[in-house]
Amino acid sequence: MDKHISKEADTSHDTVDRLVFLPFKKSLEMSLKSIQVRFFRSMITTMSLVLAIFFLSFVSVSTDVANGLLATKDPSFRQVLIRSGYDILPEDTTLESSPKQRWIIILSLLVCVVGIINAQLMAVTERFREIGTMKCLGALNRFILRLFLLEAGVQGIAGAFIGAIAGALFSLINALFNFGTFAVGLLSWTDVFLSILFATGVGFVLSLAGVMYPAIVAARMQPVEAMRVEH
Amino acid sequence: MPDSRDIVRVSQVTKIFQLGKVQVQALQGVNLEIAAGNYISIMGPSGSGKSTLFNMIGGLDKPTSGKVFIDDVDIAQLDAYELAWLRCRKIGYIFQTFNIIQVMTALENVTLPMIFAGMNNDSAVEKGIQLLELVGLGDRFRHKPSELSGGQQQRVAVARALANDPAIILADEPTGNLDLTTGEEIITLLKKLSKERNVTVISATHDFKMLNVSDQVVWIRDGRIDKIEDREELSISVGTIGTKQ
Numbered sequence: 351m352d353k354h355i356s357k358e359a360d361t362s363h364d365t366v367d368r369l370v371f372l373p374f375k376k377s378l379e380m381s382l383k384s385i386q387v388r389f390f391r392s393m394i395t396t397m398s399l400v401l402a403i404f405f406l407s408f409v410s411v412s413t414d415v416a417n418g419l420l421a422t423k424d425p426s427f428r429q430v431l432i433r434s435g436y437d438i439l440p441e442d443t444t445l446e447s448s449p450k451q452r453w454i455i456i457l458s459l460l461v462c463v464v465g466i467i468n469a470q471l472m473a474v475t476e477r478f479r480e481i482g483t484m485k486c487l488g489a490l491n492r493f494i495l496r497l498f499l500l501e502a503g504v505q506g507i508a509g510a511f512i513g514a515i516a517g518a519l520f521s522l523i524n525a526l527f528n529f530g531t532f533a534v535g536l537l538s539w540t541d542v543f544l545s546i547l548f549a550t551g552v553g554f555v556l557s558l559a560g561v562m563y564p565a566i567v568a569a570r571m572q573p574v575e576a577m578r579v580e581h
Numbered sequence: 582m583p584d585s586r587d588i589v590r591v592s593q594v595t596k597i598f599q600l601g602k603v604q605v606q607a608l609q610g611v612n613l614e615i616a617a618g619n620y621i622s623i624m625g626p627s628g629s630g631k632s633t634l635f636n637m638i639g640g641l642d643k644p645t646s647g648k649v650f651i652d653d654v655d656i657a658q659l660d661a662y663e664l665a666w667l668r669c670r671k672i673g674y675i676f677q678t679f680n681i682i683q684v685m686t687a688l689e690n691v692t693l694p695m696i697f698a699g700m701n702n703d704s705a706v707e708k709g710i711q712l713l714e715l716v717g718l719g720d721r722f723r724h725k726p727s728e729l730s731g732g733q734q735q736r737v738a739v740a741r742a743l744a745n746d747p748a749i750i751l752a753d754e755p756t757g758n759l760d761l762t763t764g765e766e767i768i769t770l771l772k773k774l775s776k777e778r779n780v781t782v783i784s785a786t787h788d789f790k791m792l793n794v795s796d797q798v799v800w801i802r803d804g805r806i807d808k809i810e811d812r813e814e815l816s817i818s819v820g821t822i823g824t825k826q
Contacts, residue, residue: 369662369666370665370698370699372697480683483682484682485665486668487668487741488668490661491661493697574641574642
């Protein structure tokens with residue numbers, strides 16, 4: 351009976367702050383745990399991102415290598431580059447990625463986003479009951495949205511970083527075989543670092559872009575779904 | 582003992598579902614008052630509108646017409662935030678399929694609603710352990726749901742439903758996926774908790790074991806209330822149902 355009275359007493363001040371909470375730290379913890387527990391699932395979601403960023407990083411670091419060689423102004427290097435497939439005009443002193451390359455990169459990134467959307471939609475469908483249950487426990491739409499965005503953000507940074515590093519390494523190995531050790535010596539490491547940073551950033555943004563629609567679908571789900579028996 | 586206050590009031594509620602081009606009237610004018618602290622069973626065949634009524638009481642669905650009051654608050658007037666607050670603080674849910682969040686331990690499942698309610702982590706953990714001890718799982722709070730049996734998972738769900746000391750516990754076929762003895766244990770547990778903590782338990786069911794502990798049984802048929810029986814009248818009809826079964 352005592353308990354009941356105290357419950358009555360606090361309903362009066364509850365009217366002032368009828369809020370539900372999810373601290374940021376807690377949501378980050380939940381997202382990380384979710385990735386950890388469903389590691390294989392997250393890996394599949396991240397894989398297309400890793401591959402696309404690998405390609406992006408490979409192309410841009412290869413351009414950095416070629417620029418390093420061009421910067422020496424040695425005509426023999428110019429010949430080597432032309433022989434290995436770079437389109438260099440006599441007056442060029444630096445190299446940009448060609449329009450053809452840019453198109454292929456954009457296409458691969460687009461395919462990657464579609465892949466992420468697809469994989470994330472599947473992940474959301476698999477977790478319908480979990481989301482519904484959380485909503486029954488009082489979760490707001492934005493809690494769910496935040497959980498999915500955080501998860502995708504972490505996957506995005508990790509996947510893109512792995513892809514970018516792997517792409518850069520592969521490009522350097524490629525340069526070693528094609529041009530020899532001096533090619534790596536002539537390279538501007540700042541450029542390589544910037545290329546990796548850029549590729550990681552692009553990957554992060556793509557991952558968030560890909561999860562946006564699935565996360566909104568999840569957040570708008572009605573709590574009644576948790577009650578459904580089938581699945 | 583239950584006081585005379587009505588915790589749930591359903592007045593003239595109808596619900597129409599649009600299934601393609603056909604309109605289905607799931608509820609056709611239901612009136613119901615549920616007194617605080619009672620143990621109520623809503624009985625009815627599937628398709629009777631039982632789940633629809635149940636969802637209305639739980640604030641999970643809004644009526645087409647009519648009003649549902651929980652603790653004298655009309656739930657149709659609430660916005661998304663207030664509804665979430667209501668689900669978090671006033672109502673505890675128990676499901677047929679347990680719905681324990683698979684990636685979290687038993688304890689984390691129980692503390693989640695308390696975190697939503699703004700409790701700090703340490704006191705939530707402390708209370709979570711207490712609740713798990715209360716339902717008889719004191720030694721298993723670090724277990725994942727996959728390491729628990731169906732009955733144990735449902736116990737976790739009961740503890741989770743009690744997390745924020747709700748006024749109402751809504752149980753949707755809580756024994757539907759459990760064997761006979763485990764089901765009975767859960768029913769006894771719910772009854773005990775309802776008495777000790779003065780919580781109103783409302784369960785949708787077609788498990789006749791439920792009738793023995795119910796203070797009131799609401800029979801639904803074709804979207805209407807067929808009859809409401811109190812405990813005293815019940816003992817007679819239970820006999821006949823028992824033999825039919």
